[in-house]
Each structure stands twice: as C-alpha cells, then as structure tokens.
Amino acid sequence: MKAYIHLKNCTLQHVGHPLHSKKISMEVHDGIITQLGESIISNATEVIENAYISAGWFDMRVSFCDPGNEHKEDLASGAHAAAAGGFTGVATLPNTLPVADNKSQIEYQKSKSTHLPTDIYPMGALSVGLAGKDMAELYDMFQNGAIAFTDGDTAHTDSGLLMRCLQYAKVFGATIIVMANDEELSRGGKMHEGEVSVNLGLKGIPDIAETAQIQKCLEILRYTEGKLHFSKVSTPKGIALIAAAKAEGLQVTCDIAIQYLIHTDAALEGFDTHYKLVPPLRPQSYIDAMIAAVNNGTIDCIVSDHKPENIENKAVEFDYAATGCIGTQTLYSAYQTFLADKISLNTFIKAVSNNPRAILNLPNIEIEQGSAANLTIFDPTKKWIYNKDSNLSKSYNTPFDNTEFTGRVLKVVK
Numbered sequence: 001m002k003a004y005i006h007l008k009n010c011t012l013q014h015v016g017h018p019l020h021s022k023k024i025s026m027e028v029h030d031g032i033i034t035q036l037g038e039s040i041i042s043n044a045t046e047v048i049e050n051a052y053i054s055a056g057w058f059d060m061r062v063s064f065c066d067p068g069n070e071h072k073e074d075l076a077s078g079a080h081a082a083a084a085g086g087f088t089g090v091a092t093l094p095n096t097l098p099v100a101d102n103k104s105q106i107e108y109q110k111s112k113s114t115h116l117p118t119d120i121y122p123m124g125a126l127s128v129g130l131a132g133k134d135m136a137e138l139y140d141m142f143q144n145g146a147i148a149f150t151d152g153d154t155a156h157t158d159s160g161l162l163m164r165c166l167q168y169a170k171v172f173g174a175t176i177i178v179m180a181n182d183e184e185l186s187r188g189g190k191m192h193e194g195e196v197s198v199n200l201g202l203k204g205i206p207d208i209a210e211t212a213q214i215q216k217c218l219e220i221l222r223y224t225e226g227k228l229h230f231s232k233v234s235t236p237k238g239i240a241l242i243a244a245a246k247a248e249g250l251q252v253t254c255d256i257a258i259q260y261l262i263h264t265d266a267a268l269e270g271f272d273t274h275y276k277l278v279p280p281l282r283p284q285s286y287i288d289a290m291i292a293a294v295n296n297g298t299i300d301c302i303v304s305d306h307k308p309e310n311i312e313n314k315a316v317e318f319d320y321a322a323t324g325c326i327g328t329q330t331l332y333s334a335y336q337t338f339l340a341d342k343i344s345l346n347t348f349i350k351a352v353s354n355n356p357r358a359i360l361n362l363p364n365i366e367i368e369q370g371s372a373a374n375l376t377i378f379d380p381t382k383k384w385i386y387n388k389d390s391n392l393s394k395s396y397n398t399p400f401d402n403t404e405f406t407g408r409v410l411k412v413v414k
Helices: 075-084 102-112 139-144 161-174 195-200 208-226 238-250 267-271 284-296 331-338 345-360
Strands: 004-013 021-031 031-036 044-050 052-055 057-062 088-090 119-122 178-179 229-232 252-257 302-303 375-386 403-413
Touching: 004 345, 031 195, 052 345, 057 075, 057 252, 057 302, 057 345, 075 088, 088 345, 088 375, 102 119, 139 161, 139 238, 139 252, 161 178, 161 208, 178 208, 195 267, 208 229, 208 238, 252 284, 252 345, 284 345, 302 331, 302 345, 331 345, 331 375, 331 403
Parallel strands: 004 044, 004 052, 057 088, 088 119, 178 229, 229 252, 252 302
Antiparallel strands: 004 021, 021 031, 052 375, 375 403
C-alpha cells in the first residue's frame, strides 16, 4: 500500500508552475496528488513540514553491478541509496556480468527492479560484450526497455561502429551516449597532465584525449544527423566544442559528474585512491569553466557516476587502484554544501530532473491535482554526517567519508 502524506507549508521548486517558489501544501494518497494549494485540510498519516518539493530527480549514470558483482552493489541496494539521494529514477550502465548487450539482460533488470523505491531504466551496450567491434542488438533491447545505449567508460576508436550505431538508433529515436576519451592518447595516464602530476611523478592524461574524441564524434554526428550525448565532459576546450555544435543545431547534449565541480587534481597529493577517477580530476580553472557551462546550459545534466568498488580494489598502491567512487546518495548534499552559492537551485533541479528525462525521451513530470506523484522532498538547511552508518550502498569507496553536509533529502514520493 502506498503512503498517505501531507506535505505542509513546503516551498515548491517547479519552474513554470503558477505556485513556483511559493509556500504550498499537498496531499499524496496512493501515489496520486489528491490536494494541492496554499492551504489544505488533510487526514494523512504522515506529515512533512517546511521542506522543499520538486519534480523527482533522475540520475542518468549509475553502476549497480547486478548481475555479476552483487557483492559491490545490487539493484535493491543501489535503488535504496539513490532514493536516499532524492532520485526517483536512474539509468544503469550496461557494465554487468554478463554485459547488458541483449534483450534478456534488459528484461532481467526490469523484472528484478519492480517495487523498488527508485525506478530502474537500463541502458544497453553499444557493442557486443563492450568490445567495440560488433554492434549489439540495439532495437531488440530498445523494445524491451533499454532507455539509451552506451559502452560506459569504454571509449572505442572504431569510428565505423559509432557511425552505424547513430544511424541505426536514429530510426527509433534513441540516444547514443559516449565517453569523451581517446584511449590511445590517455593510455597509461593516472591523473590530469599538469603541474600536480609533475610534482607527484605520475603519468598525466592530456586534455587532447578528451577534445580529440569530441571532435571526431561530432564529425560523425554531423554526418549521421543522429542524437549523441557526451558523458562526464571535463575540459574547457571540450565544452567549447559542444557549445559550438549546439549553436550549429546538432542534436548533442552532455553531462558532468558532481565530482568534477568540487574536487581539484590537488586532492591527489595524498595519493587517496578515492579521487582516482575517469576522466581525471582537473585544476580549479577547469572547475570554474565547468560551473559556468552548467549555468549557461552548455552542460545539460549533473550525474553521480556512482561506481561501487571493493575495498581490495581501492586500498592498494595508487597505480594499481580501480577508478571511480560512489555518489548517488550524496549528490544533492554535495551540491548544497559546496556549490549552492555558485549554481542556483533552479539550475540544479533542471540538471537532475527536467533535462535527463528530456534527453532520454521520458515524459515531463506534472505537479497538479490528480497527477501521479513523482516528487523529491528535501531540506536545504538540514545538517547530517555521511559515514559508514548512514551509507546505504554496499560499497564505501567515497571521497566524503565522515563529511558533515548541509542539505539532505527527506523522502521520495512516487
């Protein structure tokens, strides 16, 4: 049975709504908004007061490791962590074992994720086995619930594969998602190529690894007239290329992971493997450029890039450590604590709700009486400590160990 909730004297953050930024009250009964106004009378069994309400958030880049590595994360634990972070929907990467490169694997995730607090939208692989050679069964996966297609963090050099995928997916309107990383230029690199990498004696990854890949992919997009999304763009030159392509009218969008808006490459001076990411963390000037790109709309979405890992894969020498960190539970709190004075709340919500759903061809969320509820309830002032006790993921590879955050999600309602 679904909840019976009275949201009392809460601020509605829903640009375009006549009650946007106003104090409202709302009743949600069995998943339906039954009352909405500045003042209502409700007999609801649960009351939440003086919070904020927005359309449900969507994290369009998470790894839930199910099937194959359920000891790191499974669909249930991942969904509960995402819901605690305010996400009513997530798009899961296909880097499972076996790889989600066929309709059976898409059906598995869809069937196993019913009745979870966060809706699971599987992304299918672009290539069979993520090997970058043969195109996977895109249309079969699409018909069985695949929301988009990507090879995740694997960025292939086979231009013909990308061209065929863009041409084929165009027929049924699906989005192709790629990593902006030329692996022949970044191979062997451990961090951003710059002053810090020189001081630490670590092999650097040059900016051209990102920009060369973006240039190539945009040329292929221009030829195919498909729909392309770049994930985890992190360099000013890369952003400039995408901005120019958008101005030209190409169907191109991009996202950035929250980590690249907060942490700089200086975080690696202690060789903490929780900061070893792909792409690598960048200098402060890059972060400033990325924040500006979020604010002007060149960057469409903010994602967690939630990537659970065993402690055995992180508690090793830096060179040998796995990349990635978890983050779907802490994305909003990290924004509110470190970025709220640089990126407005309206811009943030657009980047984690409206834009991801539009890119993935999902319907807009309506907040009206009689509509199905799909809501995130949060408190920008609530302080809390994120640690092993409050963490809901099965893994704990996080740069935010024992961080006191300001801003916490209270509930998702759907």
